[in-house]
Amino acid sequence: MNPQFPAPSHTILHISDTHFVEDDALLHEKIDSDANLVRLFEGLRASSITPDALVFTGDLADAGQPEAYARLRAIVEPVCEQYGAELIWIMGNHDARPEFRRGLLDLEPTQESVDRVFDIKGLRLIALDSTVPGHHHGELSDEQLDWLAGELATPAEHGTLIGLHHPPIPSPLGLISLVELKDQQRFADVVAGTDVRGVLGGHLHYSTTSTFAGGVPVSVASATCYTQDLQVVFPGARGMDGAQGYNLVHVYDDRVLHTVVPIGAHPTVYEMTPEILEAFMAKSADEQAQMVDAASRTEDADALVGSAPSAG
Numbered sequence: 001m002n003p004q005f006p007a008p009s010h011t012i013l014h015i016s017d018t019h020f021v022e023d024d025a026l027l028h029e030k031i032d033s034d035a036n037l038v039r040l041f042e043g044l045r046a047s048s049i050t051p052d053a054l055v056f057t058g059d060l061a062d063a064g065q066p067e068a069y070a071r072l073r074a075i076v077e078p079v080c081e082q083y084g085a086e087l088i089w090i091m092g093n094h095d096a097r098p099e100f101r102r103g104l105l106d107l108e109p110t111q112e113s114v115d116r117v118f119d120i121k122g123l124r125l126i127a128l129d130s131t132v133p134g135h136h137h138g139e140l141s142d143e144q145l146d147w148l149a150g151e152l153a154t155p156a157e158h159g160t161l162i163g164l165h166h167p168p169i170p171s172p173l174g175l176i177s178l179v180e181l182k183d184q185q186r187f188a189d190v191v192a193g194t195d196v197r198g199v200l201g202g203h204l205h206y207s208t209t210s211t212f213a214g215g216v217p218v219s220v221a222s223a224t225c226y227t228q229d230l231q232v233v234f235p236g237a238r239g240m241d242g243a244q245g246y247n248l249v250h251v252y253d254d255r256v257l258h259t260v261v262p263i264g265a266h267p268t269v270y271e272m273t274p275e276i277l278e279a280f281m282a283k284s285a286d287e288q289a290q291m292v293d294a295a296s297r298t299e300d301a302d303a304l305v306g307s308a309p310s311a312g
Contacts, residue, residue: 008250010123015246016057016202017223020068033225036244040263041079051085053120057202058092058165069103086120091129092165093136122157128164130181138166138181145190155195167201167220169210174235188213198256207260219258221247
């Protein structure tokens, strides 16, 4: 335990842009969206992360296919049951409202906007539907903004996070301006001065952060399907099979921490097992400081690992 910081009050997995397609198909004939999400949860189960909620910020199915939602639900719901975590689905421009409502929420399959409020142990999460049926840009209607203002009029115990697909931020990719959230200032006017502690978004297929509405942090999760390569000649664009990930959100009393977590297994450079670290923590503060300094000078983490007796 870090003596400077208490444990976070909430842990959230922020996942976006799964883009599930029809059975036995590959997205863009290259990407196995199902397998990527399964790998994400394999990594989660092998870790000590215990989420209070899983938040999916849109584009869950690539073209709103009912069977895609069914497969997605079959993969995700057992994970939430395992952890006792809240499951929050948010509409994206590739989703279809009727199929989304029926396939994921067990609601009537209408074109009604999907806006909902969740209470996660005193942390309020407001899911906004920023989609416009038949289009790829985002909008929030007058009715939605009035509803949001009414919800935010009463502060929540641990504050509020807002999740929506289209993030209210600029992008270095020029083409994004064609499909971004329109009239962002109207949204900012509602959020400014409230208890909103962060905005979670997707849509961009790369991880990025910014501020909004006078300093509210905005965190965009990448995609689990494919990502955007920012090392291109603008205004060109290139989707790539690499750098997929999700965001790990830790909520503290005085801050919200957003961490990008890559999906998949990668070569190990060094490893400190719990047994080795327990032996290290048993040493005095002076001994610990000397060992860390020695390891830093040699730029060799094995110096720290090797300084503690191995288990067994």
